[in-house]
Amino acid sequence: MTDDAKTKYDVIVVGGGISGAMAGIGAARAGAKVLVVEQYGFLGGMLTAAGVGPMMTFHAGDEQVIQGSTGELIDRLEKKGQSPGHVFDTTGFTYTVTPFDVEGMKRELELMLTESGGEVLFHAMLASVEVNEGRVESITVCTKSGLMQLRAEVFVDATGDADVAFHAGVECTKGRESDGACQPMTMKMRMMNVDIQEIREYIKNNPDEFPRLEGDVNKVDKGARLSIGGFVKTLAKGRAAGDFSFPREDVLFFEANGEGEVIVNTTRILGFDSNDPWSFSLAEMEGRRQSLEVDRFLKKYIPGFGNSVLVYTGPQIGVRSSRQIKGRYTLTGPDIHSRKSFPDTIAHTGYPVDIHSPDGEGTAHVKPEWGTFCSIPYRCLVNEQVRNLISVGRCISVDFEAQAAVRTTPTMGAVGQAGGIASALAVRYSLQIGEVNPEQLREELQRQGSFLA
Numbered sequence: 202m203t204d205d206a207k208t209k210y211d212v213i214v215v216g217g218g219i220s221g222a223m224a225g226i227g228a229a230r231a232g233a234k235v236l237v238v239e240q241y242g243f244l245g246g247m248l249t250a251a252g253v254g255p256m257m258t259f260h261a262g263d264e265q266v267i268q269g270s271t272g273e274l275i276d277r278l279e280k281k282g283q284s285p286g287h288v289f290d291t292t293g294f295t296y297t298v299t300p301f302d303v304e305g306m307k308r309e310l311e312l313m314l315t316e317s318g319g320e321v322l323f324h325a326m327l328a329s330v331e332v333n334e335g336r337v338e339s340i341t342v343c344t345k346s347g348l349m350q351l352r353a354e355v356f357v358d359a360t361g362d363a364d365v366a367f368h369a370g371v372e373c374t375k376g377r378e379s380d381g382a383c384q385p386m387t388m389k390m391r392m393m394n395v396d397i398q399e400i401r402e403y404i405k406n407n408p409d410e411f412p413r414l415e416g417d418v419n420k421v422d423k424g425a426r427l428s429i430g431g432f433v434k435t436l437a438k439g440r441a442a443g444d445f446s447f448p449r450e451d452v453l454f455f456e457a458n459g460e461g462e463v464i465v466n467t468t469r470i471l472g473f474d475s476n477d478p479w480s481f482s483l484a485e486m487e488g489r490r491q492s493l494e495v496d497r498f499l500k501k502y503i504p505g506f507g508n509s510v511l512v513y514t515g516p517q518i519g520v521r522s523s524r525q526i527k528g529r530y531t532l533t534g535p536d537i538h539s540r541k542s543f544p545d546t547i548a549h550t551g552y553p554v555d556i557h558s559p560d561g562e563g564t565a566h567v568k569p570e571w572g573t574f575c576s577i578p579y580r581c582l583v584n585e586q587v588r589n590l591i592s593v594g595r596c597i598s599v600d601f602e603a604q605a606a607v608r609t610t611p612t613m614g615a616v617g618q619a620g621g622i623a624s625a626l627a628v629r630y631s632l633q634i635g636e637v638n639p640e641q642l643r644e645e646l647q648r649q650g651s652f653l654a
């Protein structure tokens with residue numbers, strides 16, 4: 202096992218998804234020596250590994266409530282023609298959606314991290330966490346050169362699954378409070394050569410196929426990119442003919458940045474456990490089976506897909522929820538609905554509660570009142586068991602319903618930036634993670650361009 206000076210950092214972030222990348226950037230810009238460790242060969246997590254997109258949503262009504270480094274990422278992509286920026290959401294589900302080029306996203310995250318002074322170690326997967334008297338002393342990662350021990354003053358768990366926290370002995374919960382069931386996984390499909398104009402025309406001529414639009418089919422002309430959920434009658438017809446086999450109530454897809462490029466979010470993989478490698482492997486295979494079925498179905502039944510090509514399902518199936526840490530505070534569904542504010546708020550979101558049913562068909566959307574947003578307190582990132590470990594991303598301390606509102610990528614970027622800055626402050630002032638002054642953290646967040654109400 203290797204263990205040398207090169208492996209000692211102020212802050213090590215495990216997981217290079219949107220929350221981990223933003224944590225690395227936030228910590229480095231606050232002056233820390235930072236390493237981001239990632240199991241794949243690129244940053245972006247679900248956005249680049251699982252084909253998730255567009256990012257939704259940076260807004261609450263007309264207000265952009267996600268700014269900071271996550272907002273900067275989009276500004277940079279837009280300048281390079283790799284994103285159209287924030288565009289009207291034609292599904293009628295939220296305010297804006299933000300498409301992007303996957304390859305542009307991978308590169309821009311690397312640039313932002315390294316320009317900020319951060320380093321990255323790709324192809325390194327967490328193997329174990331060494332804890333001594335309530336502190337993580339080191340982590341061991343599995344690499345092509347064997348096991349490697351890495352040391353830091355503070356560790357940030359940005360694995361999505363709370364892998365570091367779980368292995369360090371932090372109390373974790375999982376899924377729905379009543380039975381532990383998680384939201385289903387989805388294997389996203391990237392399709393090319395889709396005729397968007399043909400789809401727009403079909404929507405306008407068949408409003409009863411699109412209940413989410415509530416009769417206002419002209420919405421589909423308002424967005425610079427088309428996002429749509431529906432085709433409910435066509436789906437029922439395909440199911441009756443034996444061409445669609447799994448529980449799903451509508452066909453959902455999003456136009457990406459490139460011409461004729463569409464991300465299909467329609468497979469629904471139920472009953473598997475993403476934290477169990479055997480079950481996770483079976484979920485990948487079921488996702489692939491469903492993807493090829495959806496590909497055939499789209500070509501046969503859905504206008505605009507006749508000449509489409511399925512180009513990509515990504516190196517990993519999409520996981521919406523798994524473990525959550527039990528933190529100093531657990532944000533709840535009622536907190537979200539009441540728009541509860543907190544003195545230690547570090548991020549906001551205007552995204553609705555969006556629960557893909559863990560039981561079968563159905564997606565529960567609870568739309569917020571126009572323009573309102575909820576708040577995420579710093580205490581949701583802090584656990585009571587390990588003093589130098591902070592959690593960011595979708596595994597923070599939130600209940601099942603609240604997770605469904607905070608889990609999307611703009612919000613996770615904002616939470617990551619806050620967690621990274623908090624880690625840097627802990628190193629700078631020799632504090633435990635739980636001792637970081639929320640006022641000082643909010644000041645540094647604002648200095649780094651974040652929106653805080």
Ligand SMILES: Cc1cc2nc3c(=O)[nH]c(=O)nc-3n(C[C@H](O)[C@H](O)[C@H](O)COP(=O)(O)OP(=O)(O)OC[C@H]3O[C@@H](n4cnc5c(N)ncnc54)[C@H](O)[C@@H]3O)c2cc1C
Pocket residue numbers: 215216217218219220221238239240241244245246247248250251253254255256257258325326327359360361362364386387388389466518519520521593594595596608609610611613
């Ligand atoms: C099917 C699906 C559709 C979605 N649709 C949207 C959408 O349209 N818009 C939107 O904004 N959000 C959407 N989301 C939500 C969003 O993608 C996630 O909630 C968000 O990406 C979470 O960010 P994260 O940084 O916490 O985790 P992730 O994006 O999962 O990143 C975690 C990173 O950690 C790495 N990692 C994990 N474990 C280890 C380990 N043990 N060792 C080393 N590295 C590790 C992973 O490779 C990954 O890079 C969707 C999610 C899914 C699954």
